[in-house]
Amino acid sequence: MSPSFTPYDFCVLGSYFAFMLLVGWVFRKAITNTSDYFRGGGSMLWWMAGSSAFMTQFSAWTFTGAAAKAYQDGAIVLVLYFANGAGFLTSYFLTAARFRQTRVITAVEAIRRRFGKANEQVFTWLQIPMGTVYAGIWxxxxxxxxxxVFGFDVNVTIIVTGTVVLFISLFGGAWAVSASDFIQVIVLMLITVVAAVFTLVRLGGIGELITQFPADSLLGNNVTTPAIIYLWIAAIVIKQVVNTNNLMDSSRFLCARDTREARKAAMLAAVLFFIGPVIWFIPPMAAAILVPDLGAQFPSLSKPSEVAYVAICLQVLPAGMMGLLASGMFAATMSSMDSGLNRNAGVFVRNFYFTVCRPQAAEKELMLAGKLVTIVLGVLVILIAMGLNKLSSMSLFDIMLQFGTLVALPLIVPLVLAVFVRRSPDWAAWSSIVAGFTSSVLIKTLVTADNVQSLLGLPHAISQREADDLILIVGVFANLLVCCGWFFLACRLDRRPRRQEEVDAFFRDIETPVSEGDADMGKDDPGVQTRLISKVAVGYGAFMLIMILIPNPLGGRLAFAGCGAALLIIAALLKRSGRRMRDRIRQD
Structure with a gap:
């Protein structure tokens, strides 16, 4: 265990768990039915919905798998996160409003309205295992x-942290998760700014980072054919834009209070993805200079580069701040794992148990079923995470991207077309997935370094990095071509109107704004959530100010003072906003 992780850090981490329990306790009365539990009753304001959308797309993987990419190849990793920003910017202009206006509790209910009951079951039983695998990766x-950080065995750490995440996700519900997301967005941004500043001070400034980073070029290392990397960049941008704007991920905006709040939530997420990564990847890039031999420092890990962020933070952060950073990573992954636990439990309950097994089930029974399924999925996530630790031949970065390209992309392509193409037979959706999966199997089998070199007649062998990038490139473009081509072919082959009234009603809804007086608009007083969050922010801000007392150099004390003051200022602004909402309601 590193001596830089002090008893103060353990105290901070313990206090964080108490804070999480407090958040769940504060919002416990807000959960009365499955709508509250799985989407916050469709009552959340833009800053809470946007924070949750951001945190769902972002997890501790950023500081392990993606940090390893920054450590090895530098700023090229920013492409992935800027692509996420582009995706949410697209949501702001095109899809966030449409998704909120589906007026459903789970995303699969929207899929049923658009593509019928058969596809409801197809996507239910594809989404649950896929979401569970994603949660295992996180x-x-x-x-x-x-x-x-702790020096524990990885598998033991997975079991312990997975169990804690399971219990918090089980009892907290969407309100507690989203409330903690908002606070943790602020805390994470503050902590990562502190980590970046302290790292640059240790290194000697941004100029030293640029000049000393050990990369062959801006494209990174092991690049023999630059064209492959340029195509990789294009493929990543397309993949992330598609991934962010499909009907399955409409759940990000179903929690928003109305159409306006949903669009503002998308813009907030976009801004965070354009700003955050520039700060996040300074420490792992600096680690390539300051800690060039991570294997010696972490000999028990099969891929030491995946703890580059941890290694540099252990060296530069003041006492107590490392515990705060660890708390933030836990929160980020808890939010992301909600996709593999609570949200997927909601899909199972609302789209299988309720529609197929128990159509007469009361809300109390559905809530109990949801919690039981959450437990089962939680255990599966832990087992998958332990299994991934044995895949020594692939990095977390490649696992995440290839899974998203070869498995997730065929699933989501028809769900992007769903909100734009009116005339399509129901079978176009599930058959497009079959075509895409077939394409993925062929790509994974045939796209190898030797085959590519032979096919393109290259005078030199390509690197393993370029071979992995080619799998993603071919996967993205081939799956888009195959899935879109098959979908539109199905539209041409089968033009007979089926469920036309239901489909027309779906499109009328997604084109009709959710606004004041709409039956699906959240009924809760929006000022209540604002005032509650402001109280939580005051508590956490005061806690950070207390940490000034930790015996640190002046720079460390100022870091805690700045973070605490920022939280208190935000709390004051929220309290003021909540008071205005309350006064406005009283006047009405």
């Missing part, structure tokens, strides 16, 4: 992080 990343 938990594996968190396990690596905590293993490096």
């Amino acid at each position: 938990l594996n990343a968190l396990g690596l992080f905590f293993s490096a």
Whole structure:
């Protein structure tokens, strides 16, 4: 265990768990039915919905798998996160409003309205395992992080942290998760700014980072054919824009109070993705200079580069701040794992148990079923995370991107077309997935370094990095071509109107704004959530100010003072906003 992780850090981490329990306790009365539990009753304001959308797309994997990419190849990793920003910017202009206006509790209910009951079951039983695997990847990343910090065995760390995440997700519900997301967005941005500043001070400034980073070029290392990397950049941008704007991920905006709040939430997420990564990847890039031999520092890990962020933070952060950073990583992954636990439990309950098994089930029974399924999925996530730790031949970065390209992309392409193409037979959706999966199998089998070199007649062998990038490139473009081509072919082959009234009603809804007086608009007083969050922010801000008392140099004390003051200022602004909402309601 590193001596830089002090008893103060352990105290901070313990206090964080108490804070999480407090958030769940504060919002416990807000959960009365499955709508409250799985989407916050469709009552959240833009800053809470946007924070949750951002945190769902972002996890501890950023500080392990993606940090390893920054450590090895530099700023090229920013492409992935700027692409996320482009995706949410697209949501702001095109899809966030449409998704909120589907007026459903789970995303699969919207899929049923658009593509019928058969596709409801197809996507239910594809989404649940896929979401569970994603959650396993995120938990594996968190396990690596905590293993490096605490010095525990990775599998033990996965089991312990996975169990804690399971219990918090089980009892907190969407309100507690989203409330903690908002606070943690602020805390994470503050902490990562502190980590970047302290790292640059240790290194000697941004100029030293640029001149000393060990890369062959801006494209990174091991690049023999630059055209491959340029195509990789294009593929990443297309993939992330598509990934952010499909009907399955409409759940990000179903929690928003109305159409206006949903669009503002998308813009907030976009801004955070354009700003945050520039700060996040300074420490792992600096680690390539300051800690060039991570294997010696972390000999028990099969891929030491995946703890580059941890290694540099252990060296530069003041006492207590490392515990705060570890708390933030836990929160980020808890929010992301909600996709593999609570949200997927909601899909199971609302789109299988309720529609197929127990149509007469009362809300109390559905809530109980949701919690039981959450437990089962939680155990599966832990097992998957432990299994991923044995895949020594692939990095977390490649696992995440290839899974998203070869498995997730065929699933989501028809769900992007769903909100734009009116005339299509129901079978176009599930058959497009079959075509895409077939394409993915062929790509994974045939796209190898030797085959590419032979096919393109290259005079030199391509690197393993370029071979992995080619799988993503071919996967993105081939799956888009195959899935879109098959979908539109199905539209041409089968023009007979089926469920036309239901489909027309779906499109009328997604084109009709959710506004004041709409039956699906949240009924809760928006000022209540604002005032509650402001109280939580005051508590956490005061706690950070207390940490000034930790015996640190002046710079460390100022870091805690700045973070605490920022939280208190935000709390004051929220309290003021909540008071105005209350006064406005009283006047009406």
